[in-house]
Amino acid sequence: MKLWRVISFIPIVFGILFVFNSNSAFSQDVNRISRQKALNSIAQQYELSKQKTLPLSKRLAYVSSFLEVAYLYQQDSLIYNGLMQKTMLLGMMKNYDSAVIYSHKLYDLAAKNQDSFYLGISLIKLGVYHNKNNQLTEAFKYHNEAFKIYKAMKDSVMAGKSLLNMTNIQKSLGDYSGNKTTAIEGVKYLENTDKDLRSLSGLYHGISVANREQKNYEEALKYNEKALNLGIDSVSIKKIGQRYILVFKNTKANILASQGNYKEAVSILTQLESDVVVRKSMREYARVIGNLGYVKWLQNPKNTTSEKLLLQARSIRDSIRDVDGLIASNIHLTKYYLTKNKEKALQYAEAAYQNAKELNSLTSILESLGFIFQLQSDSNEEAKVFHEVYIKLQNINQSNREIYAVTKYENDKLTNENLILKAETAKKERQKVINLLGTLILILVGGLVFYLFRQRHKREKIRDVFNAETRISKRIHDELANDVYNVMTQIQNNQHSHDVLDKLENIYNRTRDISRENNNFDTGTHYSEELGNMLSSYSTNETKIIIKDIDIINWQSITPEKKIITHRIIQELMVNMKKHSHAALVAVSFRQTPKNVEITYADTGIGVDKNEIIFSSGLRNAENRIKIIGGSFIFDSEKGKGFKANICFPN
Structure with missing residues (x-):
């Protein structure tokens, strides 16, 4: 009886197991079907996020929903696409902080999967959005990391594009020597291929602008022609972009104007003013008429159209909030009114300074401040001179009265x-x-x-x-x-x-x-070049060197002894920076007045306590050196606040 009960129970157990397994398989099928349906449904959301006719906020909402499901089912390929699209939309909305956050997520996923392709893209995005946020040092770092990855991948096109991004940052910092070096390196990666004519033309353009700023006008024209010659037909123009070709022509006009060839510069700008593509873009149109007004003023300060064109360009740029363009317009107007109306000149110089602060453009801040100091100094000096002339006239008048009285008395008596x-x-x-x-x-x-x-x-x-x-x-x-x-x-x-x-x-x-x-080192005609090369030699991936206005100093009029001491003192500062400061950014600017040469050094390093400065043998030597030529060496620092020094000596 017991045996019958056991045997009869076995089919029941098998039946239960069969039913359980059937239910499990059915459940898996249901889950698989449900998952597929979910993935199919979010594909539509992804496509909607790419519809340019929809508002950006809706497109962002669609891609965010897409990402939620992609993360839920851990589909890396979908997550890549979602993050790429979301960072792009955030950038278009100028929400750069959020764009940086999601670019980091893209980077982390690529790093986890050891995916070089998406690593490079995420680094470029981080560089672009930090640049848009005016965090130039961080932006340069990310573009440099992207360059290293593409170089290792032997992707010459993307390596060249990364170098173009880096050279544009150096240009915005006023580091034209570094800008030119980086751009020339980028050309090596792109000049033997026609896969990215836009980046190659951009590199040529960067070299051209750097040479113009350094007053090497022949070299500037040479590379400007290289950029223009890439657009030899409609196909290549389409690859580069008509707008960029117009920018290169605008730059050519500026170079010619710098050479004093105003007639040809005006001719180019006049043609650009009537160009259909230029007139479709308010930004480009404002750039062209602003430059046209400025060059016409250089050609003939008494012409009647310059002021109208300069003010029109500024008005357009203000209406579209083109801050970079506003800086250029305000500087042009400052120069225009400099000798005509100092009050207006100061007003536009201060406006340029505010724009430059908004854009955090170091070179534009320095340029606008230079005009502000000049105008304020001029007004103070003017008042002082008038006061001195007034006193002198009073004294002369009083002396004349005394001479007249004595003479009259003598003639009578x-x-x-x-x-x-x-x-x-x-x-x-x-x-x-x-x-x-x-x-x-x-x-x-x-x-x-x-x-x-x-x-x-x-x-x-x-x-x-x-x-x-x-x-x-x-x-x-x-x-x-x-x-x-x-x-x-x-x-x-x-x-x-x-x-x-x-x-x-x-x-x-x-x-x-x-x-x-x-x-x-050479203390003759090549002194400026040697001094610049010495400063640039301290530039590394971790430390960027900005050299401003080294070429405006009339080094030929300065004695070799003063050049030697200047070289040694600046070198001592750079050595001190390299050994102790660990600065990410170093700025060395030069200025010449009728009586003195002034050199300002500043870095963003760790700084040092003032008591430690006093006992520094290197800086003490620098102070002793400058005293020999009747100059002064003033330095200031605090821990965590960088190091500053001012060198001044007679011409």
Whole structure:
């Protein structure tokens, strides 16, 4: 009986298992069908997010819903598409902070999957949106990382495009030397292919603009022609974009105007003004008529159309909130009114400064401030001069009254004898004046000779120090460094301790650094170039160097001794920055007044306590050097607030 019960129970168990398995399979089928339906439904949402006829807010809502389902079912391919679309829409809405957040999500997913393609795209997006947010250092960093990835992938087109993004950032920072170097590197990746003519033309254009800013007008025209010549037919023009071709023509007009060829520049701009494509874009039209008004003013300051064109361009740019264009318009109007109406000139200079602050454009801030200081200084100086002239006129008038009173009295009261006596007395007085004047001239000549001998002695002393430094550095390089290197080689061959080798190599590198820092340099016609190259040599991926207005200094009029001391002091600041500051950005600007040369150094490094500055031997040496040529060296710093220094010496 028990056996029958057990046997009869077995079919029931199998039946239950069969039903359970059937239900499980059915459940899986249902889930699979449900999942497929969900994925099919969100495909429509993704397509709707791409419809340009819909408002951006609706398109963003569609792609956000699409992403929710893609994340729910962990479909990486869909998540990639959703993040790409969402970051693009956020950028179009100028919500750059959110665009950065979702670009980071794209980067994280690509990094997890080790997907180089999307890694590169996410880095470019991060660079673009940080740039739009005026975070230029961060933007440059991301574009540089993208360049490294594309270089490793041997994708020359995307590598060149990344370098174009980097050169545009350098241009906006006023780093025209760095801008040109990066652009030339980018050309190497793109000039042998026709796959991205727009980026290649952009690189040529960047080199052209940099040369114009550095006053190398022939080179500027050469690269401008290279950019224009890429658009030789309708196909290539379509690849580059008609708008970019028009920008290149506009730049050509600016270069010609800088050369003084106003007639040809006006001809190009007049043709552009009537171009149909230009007139369809308010931004481009404002750019053209603004430049046309400015060049016409340069050609003939008394013409009647410049003011109208300049004000019209500014009005258009203000209506479309073209902040970059407003800076250009306000600077043009500042220059236009500079000699005509200083009050208006100051008004437009201050407007340019506000626009530049809004755009966080370092070069435009410096340019607009330069005009503001000039105009404020001019007005103060003008008031001072008028006051001095007024006092002088009062004194002259008072003297004339006194002379007139005395003369009238003498004419009425004095006799001929008295007049003769006065004449003799006057003769004696004249002789005394002549003797006094002769003595004074002798003293002045003697003082001048003494001063010249003293200056000559100072120059000889400076040159002796310079020659001694050069000899020491040569000896360190030729003797000490090479001897250390020989010892390193011998130790390596005998397989001695690696610690000793490392220490010797450290000593060797330090001696080579000392040699480089004290090396000889040209104090003649190429001094400006050598000084700029020395500053640029400290530029790295982590540290960007901005050099402003080095070429406006009349270096030919400055003595070699002053050039030597200037070079050494600036080099000391750069070495100090490299060793201690860890700055991401360094700005060195030059300014020449009728009496002095002023050099301003500022970095964004970690700074240092003022007490530590006082005891710094390098900065103390710099201060002692500048005193030799009658200059001053003022520095300021706080921990966490960077380092600033001002160098000033007589012309």
